[in-house]
Amino acid sequence: LKAVVLVNSTPCSVTCGLGVKEEQLCQFSPAGERRNCSLVLSRCLSDWICGLQHLVVPEGKPFRLTCLSRDAASREGQNFGYTWRFAPGLITTNDVLFHPFRNPSPSLSFSPALESHSGTYRCDVQVLSSFQLVKRIYFGLRVIPGDLVGLDFQRSLTREQQLAASGEEPAGNATGPAERERRRRPWEEPWFHEAALGMGSGVILGILFSFGLCCL
Incomplete structure (x- = not known):
């Protein structure tokens, strides 16, 4: 019987929230010989609070906010749910000022971005099976008139x-x-x-x- 052992691993791809890492797995014979090594990608979880990101976007341009990377979301295993909330016209992390924003996907698109879209968007990522919160991120978005961009x-x-x-x-x-x-x-x-x-x-x-x- 040969055991499969983790012999090496890369750091997590992100510093907060859910990311991926590359692991090297090898089989060891009873004599201690390493054989049939393979590289696999697995999910990793760092600090679940990612803080506030400040973003400035010219009005009239398409723009997208992404709550969870495609690599982390597409790994086999756990399924995730996404909850968005919005504080219009404010750049804040005060959760009392947010109200629900219906969007069940891991990304939020603006086509095009308008000044009325300015504010802070909060995204929570949860494991559906356990309701564990694995990521919370705030996007402070400012949409400015297009004629101010080329000053x-x-x-x-x-x-x-x-x-x-x-x-x-x-x-x-x-x-x-x-x-x-x-x-x-x-x-x-x-x-x-x-x-x-x-x-x-x-x-x-x-x-x-x-x-x-x-x-x-």
Whole structure:
């Protein structure tokens, strides 16, 4: 009799919810020899709460939200049920603000997307046989007018911002001769040298005077 043992496995394909992983199964003889190894795909479950995804879609374009990947949904075994809820006009994860949204499939299509579709969609995935919740995800959807999508970013900047973006230095930060004159350090000023010379002369005279007193 040969036993089948899991000898290797890849990480789960997702970091939350239901995903798939590849496993290597091998048979072992009583002598410990590995034979007839095979690779199989199996479902894996990470943290079932997937949090909030922020999405921005231009109005008039088709768009689809997918609650569960096709690979995870098509694996043999458990069957799943999908429950969608909608908070119109809000980007939120406060479950009190959601109301039922009839859609029994794992994806939700907009053909086309309209501004009225903006809001947060929540999708729950459950195992039908046990009602176990295996995934909850929120989609924060903003549908914006199509004429706002192609705005020229450079035209929205001030002159100083355009210069900074292009690597040039704005006029207010110029370092020409006049600006360097205004920014001259204190020790570069003429009065600083005069003061230093006066202080140095005073110190030398004081030392000579003290030395003369000692010699008397």
